[in-house]
């Protein structure tokens with residue numbers, strides 16, 4: 001996946017790798033010139049000293065420019081690939097069915113699109129800045145160090161072994177703490193998000209202290225891991241320096257024992273030390289890189305899981321059909337993907353176009369579940385649902401969305417303007433359409449009081465509107481496209497009785513030919529329905545008018561009597 005994502009940036013990638021080669025070549029070349037400068041110094045040859053000095057500056061300059069270009073190219077690839085991955089993941093999520101989203105959980109998908117994509121971006125930066133640099137620098141410095149002072153090859157070998165051991169032990173210990181970071185960060189994000197979203201509940205139930213304690217506990221755990229990592233670092237860095245100084249001292253000592261026989265070796269010792277430092281740098285960078293890479297590969301896997309998930313539901317690419325508002329459920333059963341039990345069992349009924357149908361039943365009876373099957377948010381586990389005589393699975397997505405409109409129990413608005421929110425129900429809605437829809441939903445009055453009317457702003461999740469206003473705007477969004485079937489899933493719960501009645505009257509008058517399915521907690525909301533469906537524990541236990549059900553259906557009568565009691 002990563003390879004494919006990088007493929008389209010191949011010219012930048014090749015350029016970046018070429019720059020790495022230049023950077024390494026210049027770093028390895030510099031000590032060689034340093035040896036010659038020192039030799040010239042020992043001979044007091046001013047001309048040569050100046051000449052080599054200029055060479056040294058030019059090489060360092062080339063290395064610097066190549067390093068900068070390498071960073072720019074690596075950043076270009078990393079930013080480009082991460083933007084592509086983020087967009088690809090978002091597009092995929094858009095193609096997901098409701099069941100897919102539930103399987104991952106919305107918060108988790110957000111972390112994958114943000115945190116995980118950032119991890120991959122870091123990985124790509126590392127790949128193009130360090131991956132090639134580490135082995136080239138290590139091998140080059142190793143060979144040149146031995147070439148510089150062949151007699152001291154064993155000092156290099158001992159240094160490599162010691163540094164590798166220190167790095168392996170330190171990284172091994174830090175690795176498990178880095179693993180815990182990710183999980184704790186997810187947890188802290190979750191607590192903070194939940195807390196801020198539910199801030200009204202937190203404040204009204206005086207839960208600030210409890211929430212803060214929960215956050216502190218996780219934050220302290222994170223602090224613990226951070227401290228351990230910094231302790232390891234604080235030991236590791238001096239350990240490296242110590243090992244390097246021992247090696248340098250040993251090199252100087254052994255060179256001094258035969259310096260009379262080989263005076264050139266004295267000049268070589270400076271470059272020998274530089275190569276030792278480069279070897280050490282390569283090993284440390286290699287260790288760090290592998291640790292960061294292992295974290296990033298987990299993130300890459302998490303993104304891959306989203307991108308490679310097949311949508312749980314497909315819409316066929318069929319021709320548009322002019323569907324009527326007739327609706328038929330034939331032996332429909334349904335269970336949620338996360339559940340073995342049937343939430344709906346063997347439900348059959350039919351509704352004629354233009355009818356108003358109520359759906360009632362106790363909490364958890366399956367009313368919302370039944371409603372969600374009509375716009376195909378889920379497919380039934382068994383049985384068929386037909387609109388205008390056509391199986392839902394034979395209708396293309398756009399056709400179905402134009403035919404069925406659902407106003408959900410929880411009114412959700414998107415940041416933007418009132419008009420933009422209404423246009424989600426009909427992309428080309430005119431001002432007249434918006435005025436009509438808001439009149440039906442009893443939203444017109446408060447919209448017209450706002451200074452910018454349909455251009456008035458809506459904050460994220462509609463926080464600048466009251467519960468009742470949000471419901472009215474959601475209903476307006478639901479009716480604006482003149483659907484053949486309109487489902488109101490308990491969507492007038494925040495409206496007073498008078499407004500609810502006005503909405504129903506407007507619906508009956510303005511959307512006379514639309515099939516209206518009204519899910520209600522209160523029987524009073526559906527007493528005038530042409531037909532009422534009574535659900536109980538996922539089963540359809542009664543169909544009829546209010547009068548018929550009061551006469552024949554014990555459950556319905558019981559609910560009615562209880563509510564009548566509470567209303568009296």
Ligand SMILES: Nc1ncnc2c1ncn2[C@@H]1O[C@H](COP(=O)(O)OP(=O)(O)OP(=O)(O)O)[C@@H](O)[C@H]1O
Nearest residue numbers: 102336338339343362363364365366367368369370
């Ligand atoms: N997304 C889901 N995943 C798993 N189970 C679910 C899901 N949504 C609902 N359920 C379960 O399905 C059953 C029916 O829920 P549903 O929301 O359809 O009931 P309802 O009649 O609309 O209730 P209410 O009147 O309280 O809104 C409940 O037992 C509920 O726990």
